[in-house]
Amino acid sequence: MSDDATAALREIAFWLERQNAPTYRVRAFRRAAAVLDDVDDLDRRVERGTLTDLEGIGRTTATVIAQAHRGETPDYLVKVRDAAEVPENGTALREALRGDCHAHSDWSDGGSPIAEMATTARWLGHEWMALTDHSPRLTVARGLSAERLREQLDVVARLNRELAPFRILTGIEVDILGDGSLDQDEDLLAELDVVVASAHSELRMASGPMTRRMVTAASNPHVDVLGHCTGRLIGDRKRPQSTFDAREVFTACRDHDVAVEINSRPDRLDPPRELLRLARDLGCEFTVDSDAHAPGQLDWLVHGCARAEECGIGADRVRNTRPAADIAR
Numbered sequence: 001m002s003d004d005a006t007a008a009l010r011e012i013a014f015w016l017e018r019q020n021a022p023t024y025r026v027r028a029f030r031r032a033a034a035v036l037d038d039v040d041d042l043d044r045r046v047e048r049g050t051l052t053d054l055e056g057i058g059r060t061t062a063t064v065i066a067q068a069h070r071g072e073t074p075d076y077l078v079k080v081r082d083a084a085e086v087p088e089n090g091t092a093l094r095e096a097l098r099g100d101c102h103a104h105s106d107w108s109d110g111g112s113p114i115a116e117m118a119t120t121a122r123w124l125g126h127e128w129m130a131l132t133d134h135s136p137r138l139t140v141a142r143g144l145s146a147e148r149l150r151e152q153l154d155v156v157a158r159l160n161r162e163l164a165p166f167r168i169l170t171g172i173e174v175d176i177l178g179d180g181s182l183d184q185d186e187d188l189l190a191e192l193d194v195v196v197a198s199a200h201s202e203l204r205m206a207s208g209p210m211t212r213r214m215v216t217a218a219s220n221p222h223v224d225v226l227g228h229c230t231g232r233l234i235g236d237r238k239r240p241q242s243t244f245d246a247r248e249v250f251t252a253c254r255d256h257d258v259a260v261e262i263n264s265r266p267d268r269l270d271p272p273r274e275l276l277r278l279a280r281d282l283g284c285e286f287t288v289d290s291d292a293h294a295p296g297q298l299d300w301l302v303h304g305c306a307r308a309e310e311c312g313i314g315a316d317r318v319r320n321t322r323p324a325a326d327i328a329r
Helices: 003-018 023-036 042-048 059-069 075-083 091-096 114-123 146-163 186-191 207-218 246-255 273-281 295-310
Strands: 128-131 167-175 194-198 259-263 286-289
Touching: 003 023, 003 059, 003 075, 003 295, 023 059, 042 059, 059 075, 091 295, 114 128, 114 146, 114 295, 146 167, 146 186, 167 186, 207 246, 246 259, 246 273, 259 273, 259 295, 273 295, 286 295
Parallel strands: 128 167, 167 194, 259 286
Antiparallel strands: none
8 A cells, every 4th residue: 555645546536626526536536545545566566557457446546546656746636736726815814714613524415434524624734623414304414313413422532532633523514493493402502512503494485584583593502603694506506595684693693602604615605795794894703614525625715715805804703713622612
């Protein structure tokens, strides 16, 4: 097994995910890395050109492995690094971020294990990451029942012993139900470090009821972050934003010490600029979150940081510029 080759394959997968490349391309490199972990005769295979005899390694991944094994930077890795787009704005804020309050694993609808998400966050220079898989009502995302969430807490405790000083904060993205109540046991929510409350259903609710729903959620003492508040999608799969009295909702967030999330997913960038400026003027605090469902998406934070800077939101108003001890309960 070659650490250089597996690292190159995984880094290529990271950059492809960051660029939102098709899943099959990403999986090809992650699969090849997994295959390589069990190869004991790599020198011989590279010398004889028989890497492609291994199931899960094709011509492209074999070339990457051979170049990395010879101590070279693989051409494909250079290509995907060079293709990475970095917004002109938000660089200072991105460098100030110490963690991410919203990320998913394969326990719900993410594509990678908790450990892989955490080690990638650490590789990016983060000190901590909040693990916020979905709550049970969101069955399409394999939301976590109270029992499964408690099992996850045990896994996180073990990983934190292995990864220290990096820390995985316990958390959840809890669904805001139609009446503003939260889709998880209140006692369990009280045990978590980070609770992100988001609406995923009835997004076309009339403005009055939607406002009351969100204010009720923001007033819940267990909520730390109001996630992607308008629910809009702006990518290939578009969805209009929910309508509500933003001033009333953001005032509730401010008064109950709930951060307004700046969701960094390129297909969300939620809330839009005019609402971010309103929340800023009302005195709200913020989190800039990736909402990552795969390791490479953790670096989508660059988009949220650019949006924050465009709207005049400085690092002093962004909670995830702070150490884990200031975030955890």
